[in-house]
Amino acid sequence: MSIFSAQTSIRKALTNAVMLVTALCLSLSISISTFLDVKEQKSLIIDKITILSKIVAYNAQVTVLFDDNETETERLKSFESVPLIKNIHIYSIDELSNEPVFFSSFNASKTPPVPIKVGSINDLLVPNVKDKVIELVTPIVYEGSTIGYVYIRGGLDRLNEYINHKIMIDILLTLFVLVLVFFVARSIQKRIANPIDELSVLLQDVSKNHNYETRAQKTNIDEINQLAGSLNIMLARTQKQIERHEKDKQEIKQLNQSLEEKVNQRTIALREANQELLNTLERMHQYQNQIVENEKMASLGQMVAGVAHEVNTPIGLGITGSTLLRDKLAEINTLFEQKTLTSAHLKRFINDGIENLDLIYRNLNRAAELVSSFKKVAVNQDGEMTSLVNLHNLLSDVVLSMRSEIEYRSPKVNINCSHDISIETKSGPLQQILQQLLSNSVIHAFTDNQNNEITFDVERNESSLVIHYFDNGVGVDKSIKKRIFDPFVTTKRGEGGSGLGMHLVYNLVTQALGGSIIYDELSNEGAHFIITLPLNEGAV
Numbered sequence: 001m002s003i004f005s006a007q008t009s010i011r012k013a014l015t016n017a018v019m020l021v022t023a024l025c026l027s028l029s030i031s032i033s034t035f036l037d038v039k040e041q042k043s044l045i046i047d048k049i050t051i052l053s054k055i056v057a058y059n060a061q062v063t064v065l066f067d068d069n070e071t072e073t074e075r076l077k078s079f080e081s082v083p084l085i086k087n088i089h090i091y092s093i094d095e096l097s098n099e100p101v102f103f104s105s106f107n108a109s110k111t112p113p114v115p116i117k118v119g120s121i122n123d124l125l126v127p128n129v130k131d132k133v134i135e136l137v138t139p140i141v142y143e144g145s146t147i148g149y150v151y152i153r154g155g156l157d158r159l160n161e162y163i164n165h166k167i168m169i170d171i172l173l174t175l176f177v178l179v180l181v182f183f184v185a186r187s188i189q190k191r192i193a194n195p196i197d198e199l200s201v202l203l204q205d206v207s208k209n210h211n212y213e214t215r216a217q218k219t220n221i222d223e224i225n226q227l228a229g230s231l232n233i234m235l236a237r238t239q240k241q242i243e244r245h246e247k248d249k250q251e252i253k254q255l256n257q258s259l260e261e262k263v264n265q266r267t268i269a270l271r272e273a274n275q276e277l278l279n280t281l282e283r284m285h286q287y288q289n290q291i292v293e294n295e296k297m298a299s300l301g302q303m304v305a306g307v308a309h310e311v312n313t314p315i316g317l318g319i320t321g322s323t324l325l326r327d328k329l330a331e332i333n334t335l336f337e338q339k340t341l342t343s344a345h346l347k348r349f350i351n352d353g354i355e356n357l358d359l360i361y362r363n364l365n366r367a368a369e370l371v372s373s374f375k376k377v378a379v380n381q382d383g384e385m386t387s388l389v390n391l392h393n394l395l396s397d398v399v400l401s402m403r404s405e406i407e408y409r410s411p412k413v414n415i416n417c418s419h420d421i422s423i424e425t426k427s428g429p430l431q432q433i434l435q436q437l438l439s440n441s442v443i444h445a446f447t448d449n450q451n452n453e454i455t456f457d458v459e460r461n462e463s464s465l466v467i468h469y470f471d472n473g474v475g476v477d478k479s480i481k482k483r484i485f486d487p488f489v490t491t492k493r494g495e496g497g498s499g500l501g502m503h504l505v506y507n508l509v510t511q512a513l514g515g516s517i518i519y520d521e522l523s524n525e526g527a528h529f530i531i532t533l534p535l536n537e538g539a540v
Helices: 010-065 069-081 157-209 222-337 343-378 391-401 403-409 427-445 501-512
Strands: 085-093 100-107 128-130 133-142 145-155 387-390 412-416 422-425 453-460 464-471 516-519 527-534
Touching (some): 010 069, 010 085, 010 100, 010 133, 010 145, 010 157, 069 085, 157 222, 222 343, 387 427, 391 412, 391 427, 403 427, 427 464, 427 501, 501 516
Antiparallel strands (some): 085 100, 085 145, 133 145, 387 422, 453 464, 516 527
16 A cells, blocks of 8 residues: 555655655665675685585595595595585495495584485586585596596585674664664655645634735745745635625625516516416417317318219219100100100110110119218227137138129239237228228229239237238329328229228228228338237237
8 A cells, every 4th residue: 555545744754755765775775785695605605615526526536546545534534624514425436337336425523424425426516506505526537537426515504694694784774774764854854844834824724714814934945935826826816806706795785686676577577478478378279279170160071072072973963864764754755645656766765764774773873882981981880899810811711702803903912921810809890991902902003904913911019910901003193192091082083983992991990990000102112001900918
């Protein structure tokens, strides 16, 4: 954790920082110095062991050559005065086996003997430092031939004592330097902290007594002088701001008094404006209700006009036919009374009568069909009970029942519906909707019996069933796309079209089945109707 992470004073922070930096620098310097010194001392010891080993090997040439181990043993005793040497072995080469064998040894006082190192000679040809000892083997060479080996084992006790002594001196030196640095840091922090304490006391006085007229004094530290100068500027500006604030308070007090009078005046004016607005809104509601009633009457008038036009035409033709028939009958009656009636007159009368009666029958039947269609549009079909209906079977049955009516256009009917889709709905209105769509395509969409195609696509999601109806006919004229579901809208007026088919479909979908139907105005080819029916709990 940083020494500045917790709340502290500048005195303590400055002292801690100086002490920490000094301690780190001393530790690093002493550690590096000790490491290099110990490394150098160890290198000197290794060199000394190496030199002694070579001396022993040189001296042992004669004794090993003449197999005089007693003389060699006496000579090795002289190493008692060398504290570094702990053990010495001399091995000679056996003439028969050509292997090194023990020849002579030396063990320092209070030093136990060590095992024979014949098996480790090759590993110890270079100095080996381990377990606080140094081991080295040096060959005994005579006239270019190795006649034996010298094994020397030296102790590192003196080196360890040196290291411990040096560490103790380094610790004492570090403590001395830290104590000296501590007092120096205390002297520096007093010089820096005292002016800061004076600034702190000044700020406390300003905060407690609101004495913004006081000013900070200069010190012998440039940074604190800059801080004091900035503080004096802030105090001066604050004093001016307070004076300006007091002046503004007086002006605001006067403005508030005049503002209250203006608010009272505006409140009275606003109340009057609100009353006028309420009166205006009331009149707007009246106008709105009147507009709605006018729109209703206009729609009713348009519908009545359509009914009158569609019904008047066949009735007028029927009246014309009956009048002609009556005139022909009066003419025959006159000829009969004058006894000038001939078979030719009677034959012409019969032919004319048949034509006029056919005309009357066709137009009266047309009027009856219009009244029946209009009645279907107006009659509420909510009385039919719902039942579980399989969509694929229903579509197949509708196409089969309409086969005789649509076969003259030879359309190919595609039913893309899973056999497993069933819903709770009214089968009668749904069947009537599908029949009307098929009839509408045959009458209005197809101009010949070539390449005609009708497609039913059925999709089901969690809350609704969607039926897409497509045909590849001529499509819907732009002039009636927006009004395709309005009553008496047709492009076949005078050719058998009443304009009630799509209006009947719309009423059945929205009222009898509680769904929605839209015409896809973006369809580029043929007609595309989208019927959406809600799913009841019985849907599967």
